[in-house]
Amino acid sequence: MSNDGGASSALTRRIWLGVAMLFVALGAVGAVLPVLPTTPFLIVAAWAAGKSSPELRRRLREHPTYGPALVAWQDHRVISRRAKLMSLSLMALSWVIVWLTAPVWWVPPVVAVTLTGVGLYLATRPEQPRATAQDR
Incomplete structure (x- = not known):
């Protein structure tokens, strides 16, 4: 076990948040470029956000356009x-x-x-x- 006062877990959360934000950005690019998908990037973003930012994960899942596909995949694998x-x-x-x-x-x-x-x-x-x- 680490005795770093939570620095390791804070760093880990920041890394996961960075991954989530990167994939949100890729999803945003995919929303305007027809050959780049959006939903798979947002699925990865929601997964990483679940490890770092419950608020970001909630916002992604509640998004009016992409939320239903994320919820369908995360909750039912459909x-x-x-x-x-x-x-x-x-x-x-x-x-x-x-x-x-x-x-x-x-x-x-x-x-x-x-x-x-x-x-x-x-x-x-x-x-x-x-x-x-x-x-x-």
Whole structure:
């Protein structure tokens, strides 16, 4: 155990807050650039904020536009069909751009394998929370 009077935990909270703020900023950029996602960055931001700033986490979860997707993922691990279609479409577009502009031959296949893995994971997430015995 450390006897630094909480300096380590204060430093850790600041680091997590920095991570949260970085991902909020990336999410903000994604809100205006069509090829950069927003919600995944905000999911990471809310996760890091939960480790550093309950107030920031609450504000992210209550955001009128992005809050519902964050809550759905954090509480139920679900992704809406619209979000899946948008993400998969943008990933396909990104791959086409990489294919057309890659400086070396091996980049498009590496990106294709990576995007395929991410796309399969994304596509197989449920779109609605599972019904519980209480819901029936």
